Amino acid sequence: MKKVGVLGGGQLGRMMIQSAMNLNIQVKTLDPDPNAPCKATAHEFVVGSLNDYDTVMEFAKDIDVLTIEIENVNTDALFDLEKQGLTVYPKPDHIKMIQDKRVQKQFYIDNDIPTSPFVLIDSIDELNNHKNMLPAVMKVGKGGYDGRGVQVMKTEEDFSKGFEAPSLLEKMVDIDKEIAIIAARNENGEISTFPAVEVVYHESNLVDYLLSPATISDEVEQKAKEIATSLVTKMNFIGLLAIEFFVDKEGNVIVNEIAPRTHNSGHQTIEGNLTSQFDQHIRAILNLPLGDTSRRSASAMVNVLGEKGYTGVAKYEGLNEVLQLSGVYIHLYEKHMTKPERKMGHITIVAPTKEELFEKVDAVKKNFKVIA
Amino acid sequence: MKKVGVLGGGQLGRMMIQSAMNLNIQVKTLDPDPNAPCKATAHEFVVGSLNDYDTVMEFAKDIDVLTIEIENVNTDALFDLEKQGLTVYPKPDHIKMIQDKRVQKQFYIDNDIPTSPFVLIDSIDELNNHKNMLPAVMKVGKGGYDGRGVQVMKTEEDFSKGFEAPSLLEKMVDIDKEIAIIAARNENGEISTFPAVEVVYHESNLVDYLLSPATISDEVEQKAKEIATSLVTKMNFIGLLAIEFFVDKEGNVIVNEIAPRTHNSGHQTIEGNLTSQFDQHIRAILNLPLGDTSRRSASAMVNVLGEKGYTGVAKYEGLNEVLQLSGVYIHLYEKHMTKPERKMGHITIVAPTKEELFEKVDAVKKNFKVIA
Numbered sequence: 001m002k003k004v005g006v007l008g009g010g011q012l013g014r015m016m017i018q019s020a021m022n023l024n025i026q027v028k029t030l031d032p033d034p035n036a037p038c039k040a041t042a043h044e045f046v047v048g049s050l051n052d053y054d055t056v057m058e059f060a061k062d063i064d065v066l067t068i069e070i071e072n073v074n075t076d077a078l079f080d081l082e083k084q085g086l087t088v089y090p091k092p093d094h095i096k097m098i099q100d101k102r103v104q105k106q107f108y109i110d111n112d113i114p115t116s117p118f119v120l121i122d123s124i125d126e127l128n129n130h131k132n133m134l135p136a137v138m139k140v141g142k143g144g145y146d147g148r149g150v151q152v153m154k155t156e157e158d159f160s161k162g163f164e165a166p167s168l169l170e171k172m173v174d175i176d177k178e179i180a181i182i183a184a185r186n187e188n189g190e191i192s193t194f195p196a197v198e199v200v201y202h203e204s205n206l207v208d209y210l211l212s213p214a215t216i217s218d219e220v221e222q223k224a225k226e227i228a229t230s231l232v233t234k235m236n237f238i239g240l241l242a243i244e245f246f247v248d249k250e251g252n253v254i255v256n257e258i259a260p261r262t263h264n265s266g267h268q269t270i271e272g273n274l275t276s277q278f279d280q281h282i283r284a285i286l287n288l289p290l291g292d293t294s295r296r297s298a299s300a301m302v303n304v305l306g307e308k309g310y311t312g313v314a315k316y317e318g319l320n321e322v323l324q325l326s327g328v329y330i331h332l333y334e335k336h337m338t339k340p341e342r343k344m345g346h347i348t349i350v351a352p353t354k355e356e357l358f359e360k361v362d363a364v365k366k367n368f369k370v371i372a
Numbered sequence: 373m374k375k376v377g378v379l380g381g382g383q384l385g386r387m388m389i390q391s392a393m394n395l396n397i398q399v400k401t402l403d404p405d406p407n408a409p410c411k412a413t414a415h416e417f418v419v420g421s422l423n424d425y426d427t428v429m430e431f432a433k434d435i436d437v438l439t440i441e442i443e444n445v446n447t448d449a450l451f452d453l454e455k456q457g458l459t460v461y462p463k464p465d466h467i468k469m470i471q472d473k474r475v476q477k478q479f480y481i482d483n484d485i486p487t488s489p490f491v492l493i494d495s496i497d498e499l500n501n502h503k504n505m506l507p508a509v510m511k512v513g514k515g516g517y518d519g520r521g522v523q524v525m526k527t528e529e530d531f532s533k534g535f536e537a538p539s540l541l542e543k544m545v546d547i548d549k550e551i552a553i554i555a556a557r558n559e560n561g562e563i564s565t566f567p568a569v570e571v572v573y574h575e576s577n578l579v580d581y582l583l584s585p586a587t588i589s590d591e592v593e594q595k596a597k598e599i600a601t602s603l604v605t606k607m608n609f610i611g612l613l614a615i616e617f618f619v620d621k622e623g624n625v626i627v628n629e630i631a632p633r634t635h636n637s638g639h640q641t642i643e644g645n646l647t648s649q650f651d652q653h654i655r656a657i658l659n660l661p662l663g664d665t666s667r668r669s670a671s672a673m674v675n676v677l678g679e680k681g682y683t684g685v686a687k688y689e690g691l692n693e694v695l696q697l698s699g700v701y702i703h704l705y706e707k708h709m710t711k712p713e714r715k716m717g718h719i720t721i722v723a724p725t726k727e728e729l730f731e732k733v734d735a736v737k738k739n740f741k742v743i744a
Contacts, residue, residue, distance in 0.1 A: 001706070018390050021413060023691075024704040040415040041393060274699050274722075283695065292698035296668065319395075323655065326664035327646050332396040334373075350646075 001026055002286060005063035007050050008070035009038035011333040011343065012262045015270070016069065017041050019278035025286075030059045037333045053077045060086060067239065067285050068261055071095050072143070089285040090239040090260040098260050101168055102141040111234045113227060114254040116246070117171040124162040127169065131156060135172040140165045173254065177247040179214045180265035183228040184240050184280045187287040191232055192280065193225045194273065194293040197265050197301075199244075209361050210265055210301040211354075212272055216247060223253040231258070240281045242266060264303070268348045271329050272299030297350045300361050304330075304345035304370060306338035312372030314338035321367040325360055327351055330368075337372075344370045373398055374658065377435035379422050380442035381410035383705040383715065384634045387642070388441065389413050391650035397658075402431045409705045425449045432458060439611065439657050440633055443467050444515070461657040462611040462632040470632050473540055474513040483606045485599060486626040488618070489543040496534040499541065503528060507544040512537045545626065549619040551586045552637035555600040556612050556652045559659040563604055564652065565597045566645065566665040569637050569673075571616075581733050582637055582673040583726075584644055588619060595625040603630070612653045614638060636675070640720045643701050644671030669722045672733050676702075676717035676742060678710035684744030686710035693739040697732055699723055702740075709744075716742045 001024050006013045009031030017027045017038060029042040032049050039045050048055040050070065056077035060066050065087045066078070078092035097103050108115040119130050121138065130136075134156070140149035140163045151161050152172075178199040185191045198214035214221065228243050235241075242263030244256040266277030275283075275291025283290050306314070313336060322328055332345035347364050351357040373396050378385045381403030389399045389410060401414040404421050411417050420427040422442065428449035432438050437459045438450070450464035469475050480487040491502050493510065502508075506528070512521035512535045523533050524544070550571040557563045570586030586593065600615050607613075614635030616628045638649030647655075647663025655662050678686070685708060694700055704717035719736050723729040 001708075014393070017413070018393060021386070021390060021706070022701070022703045024688075024706050026412065040398065041389070041413045043412040289692055289696040291695070294698070316396075320661055323663070324661040326666070329394070331394045334393070334396050336373075 002064045003028055003043070003062065004282070004285070005030070005060055005066045006038075006042075007056065007059075007066070007068045007073045009033070009036035009042065009045060010069060011037050011345075012069035013038045014041065014333060015267075015276075015278045015331070016262065016281060019276060020282055022279075023282065025282060028059070028063055030056070035336055037335060040334070050074065057081065065089065065285055067281070068095065071098055071260060075099070087285075090237065090241075094235060094237055094239075094260050098258060100141045101139050101144070101257070102166060104258065105168055105170075107235075108255055111230075113231055113234070114252065116173050116254055116256075119169050121162075121167045121169045123164055124159060127153075127159040127162055128156075130169055133169050133171050137170045137172055138162050139168045139170065141167055173246045174248050175246050176249045176251075177214065177216055177220075178244065178256070179216060179220075179224060179247060180210075180242060180244045180263070181224050181228045182240060182242045182263060182266045182269075182277050182280075183232045183237075184284040184290050185232040185237050186284045186290060187238060190290050191229055192290040192293055193228050194266065194269060194277065194280075195295055196221050196224055196245075197268065199265070208302075209365075210268060211357075212268060212295060212299050217251070220247055220251055220253055227253060227255060231255070239284050240266075240277060264343075264346075267331070267346050268299040268301035269293070270331075271348050271350050272296060297352060298354055298357050299351075300349045300357050302347045302349070302361060302364050302368075303343060304332070304347060304368065306340050306342040306344055306370050308340040310370070310372040311339045312337065314344060315371050317369040317371055318367035322347065322364055325349075325363060328360055328364060338370045374436045375400055375415070375434065376654070376657070377402070377432055377438045378410075378414075379428065379431075379438070379440045379445045381405070381408035381414065381417060382441060383409050383717075384441035385410045386413065386705060387639075387648075387650045387703070388634065388653060391648060392654055394651075395654065397654060400431070400435055402428070407708055409707060412706070422446065429453065437461065437657055439653070440467065443470055443632060447471070459657075462609065462613075466607060466609055466611075466632050470630060472513045473511050473516070473629070474538060476630065477540055477542075479607075480627055483602075485603055485606075486624065488545050488626055488628075490540050493534075493539045493541045495536055496531060499525075499531040499534055500528075502541055505541050505543050509542045509544060510534050511540045511542065513539055545618045546620050547618045548621045548623075549586065549588055549592075550616065550628070551588060551592075551596060551619060552582075552614060552616045552635070553596050553600045554612060554614045554635060554638045554641075554649050554652075555604045555609075556656040556662050557604040557609050558656045558662060559610055562662050563601055564662040564665055565600050566638065566641060566649065566652075567667055568593050568596055568617075569640065571637070580674075581737075582640060583729075584640060584667060584671050589623070592619055592623055592625060599625060599627060603627070611656050612638075612649060636715075636718075639703070639718050640671040640673035641665070642703075643720050643722050644668060669724060670726055670729050671723075672721045672729050674719045674721070674733060674736050674740075675715055676704070676719060676740065678712050678714040678716055678742045680712040682742070682744040683711045684709065686716060687743050689741040689743055690739035694719065694736055697721075697735060700732055700736060710742045714742075 003026040009029040014037040026043040028044040029038040196214040202208035270276040375398040381401040386409040398415040400416040401410040568586040574580035642648040
C-alpha cells in the first residue's frame, strides 16, 4: 500500500483523500493549521509549517511519493528530497518556477506559449516608464494568492496602488471568455486534458459559477488543448497542471496563469466527468494509466463562500432546499469558522441540458448561504 | 456539525465516510478489528465488541445519531439508548426482527408481504415431518451470514446436513431472476426506492456481477417497488432497507431476505445513479430530503474477492489493465490480508449500452485478481 505525502491539508487534499481511498492509498498530510480540512480523514495528519525546511524533510521520511495541494512550500527541501531519491511530483523546479509569476511568464516567452505582453517592474517609480502598457494589471511575482498581490491599473492615477516588490506589469487583454483546462501527464509521458470549463462572472466581478462545456467554438477549445499539451510536454511536467486562459474577441487563446496541482476549476469533474481531477492527480503522480476525462453530462460548479457580514462558527442555510434538487451535489470542507468570502465548500450541478443547469444554479445561489 | 456513530467499521462504513465528508458529518466507528477498513479515515475509530452491552453504551455517549453497517450488534444496548433519548436508526426493534430470519418471515405473513412457503424447525429430527416441502432450503434463524447457516435440501438424504438450531425450512422457489431493491425512508415519512438491480450468477453459482437496469419487465420492477414501499411503510422503518427478491417463472415477485442497511447490491449507485446508497443512508437517518435515485447510465458491479489458493498480505494484479478502461471504477477496502473469497473491494462499470458494459465486465473479471 503506497503512502502519499501531501504538503497542504486544505480542501484539495481532502478531496484527494476521498479519491485515494478507492485505491488503498494512504495519505499523510502536513498543514500549519491544526484544524485544516484534512485533519480527521488523513491517514496521518501532521501539524507544521510548509515553509520550514526541517519540517518538510522530517515529514517526508516515511512516504513513497511527495506531492502538494498548495504551491507555497519550501522548495529547498523538495530539491534535497528529490536528490535523496524520493519521488516528488510535481517536480521541485516546476513548483519553484510557478511560485514566481515573473519566471513563469518568461517560460511562456521562451517556449512559444501565447501569453499577454508584459514588462518586469521592481518598484512603483518604474511604472512611469510604461504608460504605453495601460490599461494593465500589476502582479507581484511571489506570494500573491486569491486576488492578493494583483492590482488593475486603468490610468496613471492607479500607479500609486502598485507594489514595491518584484512584479509584472501585464497589458490588459480584451477578454471575451475565461476558460480553464486541466492537463495531466505521468512518468510514462502519457498526456490527458480535461474538457475546457468556462468561468462565468457575475456583474460584481466575482466568479459566479463554472460551466462545462464552455460556450466556445471547437476551434478555441482545440487551441486551448493544444497549448495545454504543449505546455506539459515542454515543461516535462509530471502531475496535474491547471491552466487558466483568456480568450479575446478575435478568438486568440492566451495563457493567464497556471497552477501545478488540482484546482478549483476542476471540482465539477467529480460528478461531471468519467474521471475526476483528484483521481487523475493520483494516477499521474503514481505513474498509473490516466483516466478518460470525457464529460458524463453538462455540469456547473458554484463556490460556497462565507456570506459577507458573518464571521464565526459556520452555519449552513438552505441545506434542505438544495438537497431536494436532483443532480445537485454539496461538498463542504469541514471548516469550523466562516468569514466573508472564505471558501467553505462547493456545489456541483449536473443536468442533461444547459437550461436545467442554469435553473438549478440559480436555485442553489438563491438558497444556500454560509452564515454564523 | 453532527456526529454519527456507526456500529461496524467495514467497507460499508468506509464508503459511508466518503459520503458523510461531503456534508461535514463526523463519523465515529466501533469495530472489534483494530485494522478494520474504517480505521484510518473515521473521525474516531474505537476498537471493541459490537455485541457487548457496556461497550456499545460507552461508544454512544457523545454522538448525535447511532446507526449500523452490520446487523449483528447488541440490541439491548440499542433499546436502552433509544429510551435515553438517543436517535437510533434503523430502530432497535427492526434490527432485532431482522437478526432472526424466523421473526422476519412471520412479519411478511402478518403483513401480506409475498414470501416463499415455510415451516419453523427446531431440530434435524423434525425434518421428517416436512418431506412435502422438498426441494427446500434450511436456514438457521440467527447468526447466519454470507452463506453460513444455509443448506439446500433436494432430497431426504440432505436432511442430515441440517442444523440443530431454531431454523426455517423454506420451499425452494423456481427462480427465474434474483433482483434487489434498496428503499429509504426518513422521519418525515418520505420514501424513495432505487431502481432494481439484477443478480447475475455464474455457472459456479457464485454471484457473477450485479446489473442495472435489471432485465425484467416494467410490471415486475413495479411490483417489486410496491412491495419495497409497502414493507418500509408497514414496518414504519427509518433508514435504508435492502430487499432481495426472487422472481419466479410466472413473474411472481417474492421477498427472499432483507437487510436494514447499505448493501452490496447498492454499491454501483456511487457512479451509476444520481444519488448513492451511502448518501441516501445519511439523508434518511438525519431526516434530510431523500435524493433522486435515477440511473445516470447502465451499470454493473463486480465483487473483488480474494483468489482461491492465496492467503496472506493482499496484492492486486491487473490494476493497470483495469485503470485503462473508461468508465470503470475500482473501490478497494483497505484490507491488509486476503484469503479465498474474502471481499476485498468492488469494481463498478458504467456504460452507455449493455453491450459495452458486458465487454468491460469480462475484461475486469479476466484481468483483476487479488493474490498474496
